[in-house]
Amino acid sequence: ARSYSITLLPGDGIGPEVVAVAKDVLSAAGSKEGVELRFREMLMGGAALDAAGVPLPDETLAAARASDAILLGAIGGYKWDNNEKHLKPETGLLNIRAGLGVFANLRPASVLPQLVDASTLKKEVAEGVDIMVVRELTGGIYFGKPRGFGTNDNGEETGFNTEIYSASEIDRIARVAFEVARKRGGKLCSVDKANVLEASMLWRKRVTAIASEFPDVELSHMYVDNAAMQLVRNPKQFDTIVTNNIFGDILSDEASMITGSIGMLPSASVGESGPGLFEPIHGSAPDIAGQDKANPLATILSAAMLLKYGLGVESAAKRIEAAVTETLDNGFRTGDIYSPGTLSLKRNPMTMFLSNK
Amino acid sequence: ARSYSITLLPGDGIGPEVVAVAKDVLSAAGSKEGVELRFREMLMGGAALDAAGVPLPDETLAAARASDAILLGAIGGYKWDNNEKHLKPETGLLNIRAGLGVFANLRPASVLPQLVDASTLKKEVAEGVDIMVVRELTGGIYFGKPRGFGTNDNGEETGFNTEIYSASEIDRIARVAFEVARKRGGKLCSVDKANVLEASMLWRKRVTAIASEFPDVELSHMYVDNAAMQLVRNPKQFDTIVTNNIFGDILSDEASMITGSIGMLPSASVGESGPGLFEPIHGSAPDIAGQDKANPLATILSAAMLLKYGLGVESAAKRIEAAVTETLDNGFRTGDIYSPGTLSLKRNPMTMFLSNK
Ligand SMILES: CC(C)[C@H](C(=O)O)[C@@H](O)C(=O)O
Ligand SMILES: CC(C)[C@H](C(=O)O)[C@@H](O)C(=O)O
Numbered sequence: 001a002r003s004y005s006i007t008l009l010p011g012d013g014i015g016p017e018v019v020a021v022a023k024d025v026l027s028a029a030g031s032k033e034g035v036e037l038r039f040r041e042m043l044m045g046g047a048a049l050d051a052a053g054v055p056l057p058d059e060t061l062a063a064a065r066a067s068d069a070i071l072l073g074a075i076g077g078y079k080w081d082n083n084e085k086h087l088k089p090e091t092g093l094l095n096i097r098a099g100l101g102v103f104a105n106l107r108p109a110s111v112l113p114q115l116v117d118a119s120t121l122k123k124e125v126a127e128g129v130d131i132m133v134v135r136e137l138t139g140g141i142y143f144g145k146p147r148g149f150g151t152n153d154n155g156e157e158t159g160f161n162t163e164i165y166s167a168s169e170i171d172r173i174a175r176v177a178f179e180v181a182r183k184r185g186g187k188l189c190s191v192d193k194a195n196v197l198e199a200s201m202l203w204r205k206r207v208t209a210i211a212s213e214f215p216d217v218e219l220s221h222m223y224v225d226n227a228a229m230q231l232v233r234n235p236k237q238f239d240t241i242v243t244n245n246i247f248g249d250i251l252s253d254e255a256s257m258i259t260g261s262i263g264m265l266p267s268a269s270v271g272e273s274g275p276g277l278f279e280p281i282h283g284s285a286p287d288i289a290g291q292d293k294a295n296p297l298a299t300i301l302s303a304a305m306l307l308k309y310g311l312g313v314e315s316a317a318k319r320i321e322a323a324v325t326e327t328l329d330n331g332f333r334t335g336d337i338y339s340p341g342t343l344s345l346k347r348n349p350m351t352m353f354l355s356n357k
Numbered sequence: 358a359r360s361y362s363i364t365l366l367p368g369d370g371i372g373p374e375v376v377a378v379a380k381d382v383l384s385a386a387g388s389k390e391g392v393e394l395r396f397r398e399m400l401m402g403g404a405a406l407d408a409a410g411v412p413l414p415d416e417t418l419a420a421a422r423a424s425d426a427i428l429l430g431a432i433g434g435y436k437w438d439n440n441e442k443h444l445k446p447e448t449g450l451l452n453i454r455a456g457l458g459v460f461a462n463l464r465p466a467s468v469l470p471q472l473v474d475a476s477t478l479k480k481e482v483a484e485g486v487d488i489m490v491v492r493e494l495t496g497g498i499y500f501g502k503p504r505g506f507g508t509n510d511n512g513e514e515t516g517f518n519t520e521i522y523s524a525s526e527i528d529r530i531a532r533v534a535f536e537v538a539r540k541r542g543g544k545l546c547s548v549d550k551a552n553v554l555e556a557s558m559l560w561r562k563r564v565t566a567i568a569s570e571f572p573d574v575e576l577s578h579m580y581v582d583n584a585a586m587q588l589v590r591n592p593k594q595f596d597t598i599v600t601n602n603i604f605g606d607i608l609s610d611e612a613s614m615i616t617g618s619i620g621m622l623p624s625a626s627v628g629e630s631g632p633g634l635f636e637p638i639h640g641s642a643p644d645i646a647g648q649d650k651a652n653p654l655a656t657i658l659s660a661a662m663l664l665k666y667g668l669g670v671e672s673a674a675k676r677i678e679a680a681v682t683e684t685l686d687n688g689f690r691t692g693d694i695y696s697p698g699t700l701s702l703k704r705n706p707m708t709m710f711l712s713n714k
Contacts, residue, residue: 022377035612076552086554090552122477122479141498146519148555152523157523158522159555159556159558160519161556163518165516165517166515167514195438196499199517201442202506229611232477232478232614249550249581250585250604252582252588253583254611257585257590258589333367
């Protein structure tokens with residue numbers, strides 16, 4: 001029997017409760033396919049800060065690296081918001097991304113037919129939206145040096161960061177994006193600010209060069225301010241979007257909100273080799289933690305991505321996706337996507353569907 | 358009689374035609390109030406590149422500096438898109454902003470009752486939205502040094518930019534934003550990425566410090582990715598937003614699209630002293646240039662901001678705003694905001710309303 005090891009990083013806020021559900025779902029889907037999944041839970045984020053004084057303990061990174069895939073809940077909370085940079089939960093997240101070398105972050109934003117009303121956009125604008133944002137995740141202004149605080153010629157305090165990309169960093173994320181676009185609608189829109197930033201000029205030049213390897217994919221370029229508008233004006237114009245770390249952070253969140261159901265959206269972060277990192281795109285939502293209100297579907301769908309992209313067990317991923325569809329078709333909803341006439345979703349119905357399959 | 362000199366920078370694409378209408382409107386409104394406006398048209402953007410080989414001729418900047426206010430149409434077009442950086446129309450725009458020291462860019466995004474249907478957001482989400490984005494305009498990654506192209510340790514090409522803010526740059530934009538918020542709903546939301554970027558940490562620290570000078574304004578902080586979401590989820594939660602140059606570029610465009618009528622939105626860029634720069638937020642729209650299709654109202658409303666903020670002739674600004682309202686109430690629309698049952702807006706009705714007042 002195939003056997004895989006999964007590192008679970010429950011993290012903070014609603015992280016532990018959604019990861020617990022996704023773990024059950026993973027086990028159930030795996031066993032139906034004769035795949036054994038072994039889980040090891042490790043500390044990360046605020047939970048790690050409280051227990052071990054650092055947001056990403058060495059053992060956590062080592063265990064993650066040694067496993068076949070990682071499932072992360074969410075990190076962060078008010079409690080640690082004023083911590084110094086190296087003691088922020090977010091720093092743990094950035095360090096595990098860098099430590100695993102997962103440079104390609106895939107963030108789907110699709111409007112499910114059952115949930116089209118959840119969008120704040122008019123039905124005719126929202127319906128049928130199916131976007132994949134491919135965000136560069138281990139470079140750019142998030143990691144560029146020099147960074148820090150200084151003093152300028154007037155003796156004033158300054159804060160600074162460096163947006164920097166090398167040709168190979170751009171080439172590899174471009175190739176991932178072209179591959180993704182090829183398997184989807186065949187259209188790739190590269191987003192940059194090449195009318196102002198040198199880092200974006202190189203981005204545009206390299207993405208354009210890599211395009212020659214993918215003659216079947218139609219490439220276009222768009223400035224980031226325009227992209228932020230076009231996502232609101234007509235999101236259906238987009239198929240696959242590729243962009244840098246900071247623009248991807250902003251645009252993928254905007255795109256996810258256009259679906260109206262951010263509690264539904266998974267993400268996958270993958271590298272050249274080594275285990276991938278799978279996490280819902282929502283945050284730790286400390287306000288509703290521990291109340292069994294959180295929508296577990298984003299994490300469950302992240303688990304499906306883990307099976308598909310991380311372990312290559314597509315049949316088990318399909319089982320999970322089918323169970324999610326069935327759960328929604330049967331009218332079960334958490335509060336974030338609840339509308340009159342639907343039923344309340346608790347932890348049990350979800351795993352029930354799976355075990356009946 | 359009061360007399361002022363206005364520099365007109367028609368620029369490219371639809372710029373000349375919308376500036377021509379706004380000029381007539383300015384003259385008409387001014388003369389009703391006994392204010393004489395003298396106009397001088399100068400070259401900028403692609404038009405300047407074609408005629409003089411640079412996107413911002415020295416005479417243009419000198420004339421602008423010597424005048425009481427500047428009205429800009431729009432710059433840029435496909436023709437110059439592949440120019441080198443110093444020969445891009447956009448560089449002319451950045452240089453005039455820097456040259457005039459207009460560090461505060463005010464971008465209102467309000468949904469007019471007559472145009473609520475133009476938004477792609479559901480009526481109940483769009484109606485009543487009234488946001489002012491205060492964008493820092495002469496600092497940050499747009500101007501930070503070092504910038505350029507280099508070679509890394511692997512001999513690969515790199516492109517890099519520097520995001521940098523000093524305490525006084527943040528303090529002065531924060532003060533403008535607090536003043537603006539005080540005159541509006543009394544709520545200021547400062548947007549940054551302080552969980553990752555040092556430049557944003559200093560931003561948050563300084564904005565928080567300046568808040569003590571404005572105890573009557575309620576300050577909140579939001580991360581930029583969340584702000585991009587919240588603008589879609591519930592734009593009415595925002596009153597005044599203050600943010601850096603690049604985040605302001607993205608979020609103000611997103612906010613403007615939420616109104617659905619980007620052809621309606623003006624902007625004002627002002628500094629410590631010296632003339633302000635007033636321009637519609639839309640671009641040069643080369644596709645429809647010269648066809649009398651462009652909506653002149655964004656430029657006309659920019660002219661109203663010019664009268665109010667630039668010259669302090671608020672009565673004339675009010676005339677223009679009233680004329681715009683009347684034009685819309687009478688059902689006149691350009692194609693971008695046209696809906697069945699409205700009338701086509703050409704240049705004449707607009708100036709007609711004004712001259713009848
Ligand atoms: C928590 C934060 C550091 C992170 C990011 O900016 O990448 C988050 O917003 C995300 O998008 O995963
Ligand atoms: C044309 C471009 C340089 C400019 C900017 O990014 O500032 C524009 O997008 C704007 O917002 O005025």
